[in-house]
Amino acid sequence: MFTGIIEALATVEKIEKEDTNVHFTFSCPFTNELKIDQSVAHNGTCLTVVGIDGDDYTLTAIDETLERTNLGDLKIGDVVNVERCTKVGSRLDGHIVQGHVDTIGTCIGINDFEGSTEFVFEYDYDEVTVSKGSITVNGVSLTVVQSENKLFSVHIIPYTIEHTNFHTLQIGSKVNLEFDIIGKYVRKMLRN
Known part of the structure; x- marks a missing residue:
């Protein structure tokens, strides 16, 4: 975990x-x-x-x-x-991440918003994101800003860009995506 x-x-x-x-x-x-x-x-x-x-x-x-x-x-x-791994009793500063990557996404947009940077990713996988929901990109816990079918965006503050490998991403970069575990269970229950 x-x-x-x-x-x-x-x-x-x-x-x-x-x-x-x-x-x-x-x-x-x-x-x-x-x-x-x-x-x-x-x-x-x-x-x-x-x-x-x-x-x-x-x-x-x-x-x-x-x-x-x-x-x-x-x-x-x-x-x-x-x-x-998270230690039992520690604070959960991000969200619940299993370390089980669901699929690879591709960076299709990088936009400077003078204080934050928007990264847009597309993926070909049967999961969804929701606006203001959680997503893990290359292991980084992030909040989805915009959510569309097989596409989402996140906004990254300068600290996160500097202290993760987001500073190496460019258009076409491949990233690991883990969708929110709670969302995956809810989606499966609704399908059944």
């Missing part, structure tokens, strides 16, 4: 393929606090730490993860948003 409040940026140090799996080695400011078998969200994707070596740690992504997320597009030197 995560909150979508990003702790740091992690840098891709090494990528190794093994059969259909990919082992990613990252470095980040809190590597020395990690433990083997710990869950850490990378661009909103919950992955397990399988190795630690000095300032670097390694995770393994299976083919399902690589197909459903933007992790398969990572290159050496890329940065991802990282968040460790």
